[in-house]
Amino acid sequence: MNIVVCIKQVPDTTEIKIDPVKNTLIRQGVPSIMNPFDKNALETALQLKDAYGGKVVAIAMGPQQAKAVLREAISMGADEGYLVTDRAFGGSDTYATSYILSQAIEKLGPFDVIMGGKQAIDGDTGQTAPSIAEHLGATRLTYVLDLKAEGDKVIARRQVEEGIEVIETKFPVLCTATKESNKPRYATVSRKLYSLRCDIPELTIADFPDIDTTKIGLKGSPTKVKATFTPKRTATGVNIEGNSPAEMAGSLIDKLAEAKVL
Amino acid sequence: MSLLYTDEQKELLAMVREMAENEIKPYVQEADEKGECPRELFDWGFKMGLHMLEIPEEYGGTGLSYETTAMIFEELAKVDAGYAISFVTSFVALRNVILAGTPEQGKYFADVVKPGRFAAFALTEPNAGSDPGAMRATAVKDGDDYILNGNKTFITNGALASIMVGFFKTSPEKGNRGISAFIVDADAPGITIGKHENKMGLRLSNTTDVTFENVRVKASAMLGEEGSGFKLALNALNLSRAFVATMAVGIMQRALDESVKYAKERKQFGEPIINFQMVQQMLADMAIKIEASRCLVNNTMRMMDNGSLVRKEGSITKTFVSDCAQEVTSNAVQIFGGYGYSKEYPVEKLMRDCKVFQIFEGANQVQRMTIAGELNREYK
Numbered sequence: 108m109n110i111v112v113c114i115k116q117v118p119d120t121t122e123i124k125i126d127p128v129k130n131t132l133i134r135q136g137v138p139s140i141m142n143p144f145d146k147n148a149l150e151t152a153l154q155l156k157d158a159y160g161g162k163v164v165a166i167a168m169g170p171q172q173a174k175a176v177l178r179e180a181i182s183m184g185a186d187e188g189y190l191v192t193d194r195a196f197g198g199s200d201t202y203a204t205s206y207i208l209s210q211a212i213e214k215l216g217p218f219d220v221i222m223g224g225k226q227a228i229d230g231d232t233g234q235t236a237p238s239i240a241e242h243l244g245a246t247r248l249t250y251v252l253d254l255k256a257e258g259d260k261v262i263a264r265r266q267v268e269e270g271i272e273v274i275e276t277k278f279p280v281l282c283t284a285t286k287e288s289n290k291p292r293y294a295t296v297s298r299k300l301y302s303l304r305c306d307i308p309e310l311t312i313a314d315f316p317d318i319d320t321t322k323i324g325l326k327g328s329p330t331k332v333k334a335t336f337t338p339k340r341t342a343t344g345v346n347i348e349g350n351s352p353a354e355m356a357g358s359l360i361d362k363l364a365e366a367k368v369l
Numbered sequence: 370m371s372l373l374y375t376d377e378q379k380e381l382l383a384m385v386r387e388m389a390e391n392e393i394k395p396y397v398q399e400a401d402e403k404g405e406c407p408r409e410l411f412d413w414g415f416k417m418g419l420h421m422l423e424i425p426e427e428y429g430g431t432g433l434s435y436e437t438t439a440m441i442f443e444e445l446a447k448v449d450a451g452y453a454i455s456f457v458t459s460f461v462a463l464r465n466v467i468l469a470g471t472p473e474q475g476k477y478f479a480d481v482v483k484p485g486r487f488a489a490f491a492l493t494e495p496n497a498g499s500d501p502g503a504m505r506a507t508a509v510k511d512g513d514d515y516i517l518n519g520n521k522t523f524i525t526n527g528a529l530a531s532i533m534v535g536f537f538k539t540s541p542e543k544g545n546r547g548i549s550a551f552i553v554d555a556d557a558p559g560i561t562i563g564k565h566e567n568k569m570g571l572r573l574s575n576t577t578d579v580t581f582e583n584v585r586v587k588a589s590a591m592l593g594e595e596g597s598g599f600k601l602a603l604n605a606l607n608l609s610r611a612f613v614a615t616m617a618v619g620i621m622q623r624a625l626d627e628s629v630k631y632a633k634e635r636k637q638f639g640e641p642i643i644n645f646q647m648v649q650q651m652l653a654d655m656a657i658k659i660e661a662s663r664c665l666v667n668n669t670m671r672m673m674d675n676g677s678l679v680r681k682e683g684s685i686t687k688t689f690v691s692d693c694a695q696e697v698t699s700n701a702v703q704i705f706g707g708y709g710y711s712k713e714y715p716v717e718k719l720m721r722d723c724k725v726f727q728i729f730e731g732a733n734q735v736q737r738m739t740i741a742g743e744l745n746r747e748y749k
């Protein structure tokens with residue numbers, strides 16, 4: 108089973124700084140990490156490789172420093188890492204990014220499974236990975252807890268609001284992973300050493316002669332950020348404490364009655 | 370941090386730190402109390418490959434330098450030195466195989482350890498501690514085999530090890546020149562593991578007696594030539610003695626980390642106690658001793674990486690660092706005051722853990738005799 112994992116390098120902070128002119132994130136001076144949900148996606152990929160064999164390829168789009176997350180992926184067990192990087196790709200929104208990544212996946216593939224995190228902790232859109240599925244015509248499965256293969260069929264368990272949904276479909280699939288999917292493994296010493304010494308090939312625009320240049324970069328991005336702000340918290344919650352569920356339900360009803368909701 | 374770490378070393382240390390902080394640290398207090406480390410905790414170390422660090426690449430190991438390996442074990446010892454020493458002890462046994470063994474013996478040893486197993490080093494006997502020449506265990510030739518008999522004591526990893534390097538007298542009449550070393554499978558018939566020592570510190574480390582009763586090994590299990598065991602043990606111990614000091618540095622660093630944090634939080638007379646000069650002096654002296662110790666260990670490791678047997682330097686390193694550790698951890702308890710004396714706080718354990726560093730791998734008094742002996746030789 109060949110699996111590609113899309114990984115994003117994100118700033119390691121909850122304190123987000125915004126460029127007041129471009130309305131984009133300021134990344135300088137903030138330590139960078141692998142997007143935590145992508146780490147879950149990588150773990151899912153590695154577990155599939157452990158179970159079915161094949162290889163795991165990690166790809167990331169970004170500047171040179173994003174190679175660090177690819178090296179980390181290799182240290183955890185990914186076989187190869189590719190950095191998709193070009194000035195022409197800069198400023199891409201989720202639509203353009205997903206288009207460029209889908210081109211890279213087609214070039215490096217074919218793959219049976221495309222993995223990504225459910226969202227990145229910086230932009231929080233959750234759009235890029237699912238959009239890749241649209242570009243590639245793959246089945247899109249979000250919030251996947253785990254998946255297994257039965258012949259050419261895939262059986263996936265999805266975390267949905269009401270519980271767990273079990274889906275049967277066919278390869279190729281694009282899946283996004285969540286925190287609940289697994290606990291990502293640690294690197295091993297020998298893989299870590301290899302990851303720091305190995306070559307991380309780059310894919311630039313020259314590697315995609317047929318790419319539609321109207322769909323890439325800032326100009327190919329339909330999204331325009333008009334304003335970014337932190338919403339003010341307007342209401343505070345109330346913790347209801349008690350020794351038993353019945354007691355807590357009782358005090359909830361009292362409070363609702365007090366507020367004349369009941 | 371006093372050392373100039375390479376990017377590679379920084380990455381390795383960060384990786385080990387994250388694992389040890391998340392997976393080991395939360396369980397240390399309970400394991401210390403029980404005097405036993407659960408296998409699941411060791412498995413985190415095995416999965417990361419900590420048991421392969423010092424095994425040469427030609428035997429499938431990582432083949433890291435002593436310098437980098439020591440840094441990694443300092444990091445682990447910050448979380449628990451008993452946990453760290455369980456892995457280090459496998460390398461104590463390994464060093465004998467590297468120094469005196471054939472490539473086949475090296476490969477055999479590595480293959481046993483590789484899947485996630487420990488090794489042990491069986492030298493000490495009830496009446497042969499600092500004076501290993503007084504050992505009574507014997508190896509008697511019987512055709513192509515040797516028959517091993519004897520009682521070994523204070524064997525680290527005794528009940529955990531799958532393979533041991535043991536020392537036995539092949540010619541008791543020849544004294545020190547009559548000792549030979551053997552690789553022994555721990556499950557060989559005739560080996561009995563005694564009860565686990567209820568120790569003052571390093572309580573996550575397993576320590577037992579090991580009794581050999583008519584244990585049969587092939588003559589090919591002998592390391593080096595017959596009668597070369599005493600010299601081998603001394604050479605291997607020089608390296609191991611210097612190496613264990615890195616864990617005492619880890620214990621001290623933890624003691625300082627905890628002490629500074631506490632001194633900034635703890636208020637008396639209306640202000641944090643770190644504002645008081647008496648406390649400042651204690652913290653500063655702790656930091657001085659730690660920096661000096663770390664640099665000393667690092668230099669000795671680099672000498673070992675260059676092939677030196679560090680006969681004098683190993684003794685100097687172990688003695689200086691373990692004496693510093695005693696003072697530093699004692700002062701950590703002092704800074705914590707009454708809370709430092711309580712097992713609810715982490716520093717009393719550090720004081721217990723580091724005491725043995727003045728005792729094992731040759732007591733510090735014996736180390737000073739060795740250092741003076743070397744000086745006497747040098748200034749002829």
